[in-house]
Amino acid sequence: MTAHGTAALALLVATALAASTAGAAQPRACPKGTKARQTNVLKGETLAAVADRIQAKVEALRRWNRLSSDAVRKGQNLRYCAPVFTPGSVGSCNGGNLRGGVNLDHDGDRKGVGFVLAPGRLNTFGTPATVRHIRQCTARYRSNQPKGPPVNIGDISSRDGGHVGNHASHQSGRDVDLGFITKPPQSKGYFDREATSTNLDVPRQWSLVQCLLDNRETKFIFMSWPVVNALKAFVVKRPALKSRYLKFFGGSVIQGDTEHLTHLHVRFRCPKGDKMCRD
Numbered sequence: 001m002t003a004h005g006t007a008a009l010a011l012l013v014a015t016a017l018a019a020s021t022a023g024a025a026q027p028r029a030c031p032k033g034t035k036a037r038q039t040n041v042l043k044g045e046t047l048a049a050v051a052d053r054i055q056a057k058v059e060a061l062r063r064w065n066r067l068s069s070d071a072v073r074k075g076q077n078l079r080y081c082a083p084v085f086t087p088g089s090v091g092s093c094n095g096g097n098l099r100g101g102v103n104l105d106h107d108g109d110r111k112g113v114g115f116v117l118a119p120g121r122l123n124t125f126g127t128p129a130t131v132r133h134i135r136q137c138t139a140r141y142r143s144n145q146p147k148g149p150p151v152n153i154g155d156i157s158s159r160d161g162g163h164v165g166n167h168a169s170h171q172s173g174r175d176v177d178l179g180f181i182t183k184p185p186q187s188k189g190y191f192d193r194e195a196t197s198t199n200l201d202v203p204r205q206w207s208l209v210q211c212l213l214d215n216r217e218t219k220f221i222f223m224s225w226p227v228v229n230a231l232k233a234f235v236v237k238r239p240a241l242k243s244r245y246l247k248f249f250g251g252s253v254i255q256g257d258t259e260h261l262t263h264l265h266v267r268f269r270c271p272k273g274d275k276m277c278r279d
């Protein structure tokens, strides 16, 4: 090829590259307060289902992606403009969601110091504070009770919060279920044994609850009455514990109920400075 021909080819390639880069630069700038994101159509999803999942309007999805019809196929890449949120707990535990949640099982090994998660459990996202509180108390439990079974951790919230499973709460990254510590223990990661006045491993259970009570961010701990009564009896017998912890049994933090038979449910307060959070 002549020098002239090479130059001409180079120009052609450069022009083609510029054209393709220009084509990929869509969508046009997202409106103020929103950010360009993308998603792939999941198996069986319609355009309306995608819109629902990403909380956008069908018309907007059509416009952003220059779609001439609503037909989409699995794996199709769609661009959209999503509102920019400050990370945190949004709204209430019973009707909120979670932005920028942290995964307790960030490395996917289903365990941490003093705790285990069931293999299929996906709702392991909480506010950064919630995840920190859980890690702190399971680690303290482990150091105080080196021979105790790991704490079985149930649901926290889903990645983006909102309704999960058959919970009314657990929507905004501030609720967590922790399996009761029984003798013999429940299966690793599961809540398959009801705690009773005879099988509750009181000193070990107390060790975990004590750490939660020491945390001023703990708002409520829900548990069945046999567990409330066993822990209260344990505390009342020990003057040093009694003077410090008995007050929590009057319904201020510890809440007896007939619902939490296999696990305790902890709710943390709104993180400080989180303006979107509602206690």
Ligand SMILES: [Zn+2]
Pocket: 167, 170, 175, 176, 177, 265
């Ligand atoms: Zn719960």
